[in-house]
Each structure stands twice: as structure tokens, then as C-alpha cells.
């Protein structure tokens with residue numbers, strides 16, 4: 001195997017934030033629509049990820065081959081439902097941290113509120129100021145809260 005093919009197959013993670021342009025009315029439905037498309041495309045391209053929305057911001061992790069992640073980011077970047085897309089970090093990753101798009105879709109609003117309440121206490125939320133490591137930690141917390149909420153729904 002050439003090094004080119006092994007590097008194109010190795011795992012990459014990219015984290016970006018953006019400003020939502022979604023209107024408050026129909027917000028939940030609009031996010032559901034984004035997630036439906038994302039699940040379909042990301043499964044096809046073997047991309048995993050997690051999307052967090054709070055205070056007019058999106059924060060998203062994308063994991064997959066470098067090509068798949070860049071291709072997804074290209075589509076996402078030209079989407080008129082948000083603006084000011086800023087990549088907080090990108091590079092090789094050891095393991096996938098965000099596998100479960102389905103789980104996110106099912107429990108999105110409820111658990112995001114739970115995390116949001118914690119963030120509110122720290123002052124205005126501006127993910128553009130987060131380091132890649134802090135953004136990854138925040139998304140990992142969202143993931144864990146969602147996993148817990150999903151288990152509670154199933155139980």
C-alpha cells in the first residue's frame with residue numbers, strides 16, 4: 001500500500017463554529033432538516049459528528065477521512081442557513097469521538113437546554129473564542145449528556 005492511500009484513509013477530526021441564520025419560528029424543524037440531511041450524507045461518506053446549537057451559534061465536529069471531512073465542510077460552508085464559518089481545529093485523530101448521529105437527532109432540544117443552562121452561568125457564549133481542545137471537550141460533554149438522555153428515554 002502506498003503512503004498516499006493510507007493517509008487518505010486515516011481518521012481526521014475537524015471542529016468549526018458558525019452563526020446561525022435560522023429564524024426563531026420553525027427553528028427546531030429547520031435543525032431537524034439539517035440533521036436528516038447530515039445523517040444521510042454522513043453515513044454514505046463514513047463521516048461521524050455532532051452538531052450543537054446554542055445562543056445563535058452552531059458548533060460541529062466532523063470525523064472521517066481527510067477527503068470526506070473536507071468535502072462535507074465544502075458543502076456546509078456554502079449553506080445559506082448560517083454564516084461566518086470558522087474552523088477551530090483540524091488534524092489527524094486516533095479514534096472517533098462522535099459516532100451517533102441518530103442519538104443526537106432524537107434528543108437534540110432537551111439535552112441541549114441542559115448543557116445550555118450550564119454555559120449561561122459562564123457569561124455570553126462565543127465558540128469562536130474556544131481552542132480546538134476546549135471545543136472538543138464541550139462537544140464531548142454534549143455527547144455524554146445526550147447518551148444519558150437517550151438511555152433515559154429508552155428505559
Ligand SMILES: Cc1cc2nc3c(=O)[nH]c(=O)nc-3n(C[C@H](O)[C@H](O)[C@H](O)COP(=O)(O)O)c2cc1C
Pocket residue numbers: 034037038039041042049051058060062072075076077078079081082
Ligand atoms: C450547521 C449546519 C451543519 C451541517 N452539517 C452537515 C453535515 O454534517 N453533513 C452534511 O452532509 N451536510 C450538513 N449540512 C447541510 C449542508 O450544508 C448541505 O445542505 C447538504 O450537505 C446538502 O446535501 P444534499 O445536496 O445531499 O441535499 C449542514 C448544514 C448546516 C447549516
